[in-house]
Amino acid sequence: MPRNAKEWAGVPDLPADHFISSEVYRDEGIFRDEQRLLLEKTWKFACHESEVEQVGDYRTLSFCGLPLVVIRGEDNRIRTFVNVCSHRSAELVRAPRGNARRMVCFFHLWAYDTYGNCVNQTRDIGYEEAGPKKEACGLRSIRTEVNCGLVFITLDDDAETLESFLADSLDTLREALTAEPLELFHYHSFKVRANWKQWHETNMELYHEWGHVVNRQQGLNSPGYHDRRISIGKNGHLSLPPYRVSYSNIPGWEDRDSNNFPGLAPGEIRAVDLFPNTSIIIRGTAMRIDTSTPISPSLTLMEFRGLGLKSDTPEVRAERIRNHNQYWGPFGRTQPEDGFFIESVEQGNRHAAQYSIISRRENLGAHDDAALRGYYAEWSRHMGRPAGDPKGNVSAEGPGK
Ligand code: FES
Ligand SMILES: [Fe+2]
The missing domain is CATH 2.102.10.10 (Rieske [2Fe-2S] iron-sulphur domain)
Incomplete structure (x- = not known):
């Protein structure tokens, strides 16, 4: 049923940590506080x-x-x-x-x-x-x-030491990151007209894979996709358990059977989202690292790196670059779409929306919003205010549950 203005602006009838106020993305004062209380305090x-x-x-x-x-x-x-x-x-x-x-x-x-x-x-x-x-x-x-x-x-x-800050968050990637020297083979950056948290949220929130055409054809259909259990670690870091994907059902693509990163099974995906704004993702043969630099509440510099093994032969490196770019290059199948998603969300948050819903529960499966709730629990710890009510506007009656 459509909602009138009052209903639209009303506090969601959900537990207090199951929604985010749009102020978190658009308010200048919150942005300044994020710099002072969160970004300047973490690694x-x-x-x-x-x-x-x-x-x-x-x-x-x-x-x-x-x-x-x-x-x-x-x-x-x-x-x-x-x-x-x-x-x-x-x-x-x-x-x-x-x-x-x-x-x-x-x-x-x-x-x-x-x-x-x-x-x-x-x-x-x-x-x-x-x-x-x-x-x-x-x-x-x-x-x-x-x-x-x-x-x-x-x-x-x-600040605490980096080791303490990261805790065990890199455990699932440690072998891939350290067994052999790595080498950067790709870097690109762009400014996205969106709040800095949005890209990281999109990396954590796998429910949005429904929005990627290629993921509808491939990852979402892979056996075990919904059997994985996300794990939310210390300091707001998130680890996604490994699972294997077949790529050959995309016309012109091959399965990633060889030259996978050390410790990974063929075609395996591993991903870690480090609080507050860095993600490391491996799709079998290619590694990507995303990080962001907030510029204003609605403008963010995004940086993207692609890595391979330093020992790669020219042929293997060419394969890694091809695999990397299929998804993650500037003209890849998912990365531009993520930019469109979050710029669209930015417009909604800036001009119309009051709340964003993060209430999905799937027993910590891939589409459980616990990842976002964990992120915002950590955000709230630094900021000293709940993400659902960052300005203390919610009436005494408050959220329904
Ligand atoms: S030497 Fe004068 S500003 Fe650097
Ligand atoms: Fe995406």
Whole structure:
């Protein structure tokens, strides 16, 4: 039955953690609080270690408004610094990636080594009277740790260790990530006109596979699809149990019988969604890592990586790239559709919707919304407010149950 305006805006007659207020996606104040209370406090995936393989290799990124540079030091350790010169705040490293034993600022040519020390103040005689000495002009260091080849950063100097934050979340991927050196073979990014949480939600929420034409033909029909049980771990991380998929029922596609990642059966899918915004998915022969950078409540930079084994022959690598791109390239069968889904949801949340329903229960099967409820339990823990009522607007009568 259609609902009138009052009914449409009414609080869903559901348990309090079974719906999300649209304010969570559109409110500027909540977005600012997310940066301060959540994103700056947790660990953020920055890159794979193979992207900074050699001493001096660097890549830049931006997070929570901070320009950052990740660089492998002379001691082989990967570090991250705020990418701003200590002198008069010019951007220090100006290329997206490269190699530098010294990072030289293009403005007045101050220079920094790979440890973040200031090693040159041009015509330093000028600082002899008043200072500062170059020893006091190091770059701002950002905590950086590597786990299973994945480089993470946190803006919180007092955050728990990365190992504690990840807990056992990578267990199902550990062999695939570590048995052999991996290598990045694919990177693309785009800005999506949607809230930053939406992409991650879509990765966690397998019910949306009904929206993907190729998944209706393939994954949803695979034996055991609904027999899997999702597991929600510490700190809001989610692990999806492995299952095997046949690809050969798609015209022109082959089954992924060989060259699967270490530890995976042929054609097996494994996936982990790390709170708050990184997903690692393996479809037999190809690995994908998604991560996002929130820009505004309704604009998000998405980054996508594809990885293979460093030992790949050219033929095997070509197969991995082909398999990766079938689903996940910019013209793959599912990734563009995910962008359309969440941009559509953004419009609804911004202009019309009051609540999003996450009430599915299927005994923790693939289409159980427990994944989203677990995510928002963690979100609420950081934010100090429930996702169903983030502004305390719900009347005393509140939700029905
Ligand atoms: S701002 Fe970098 S050297 Fe002056
Ligand atoms: Fe999808």
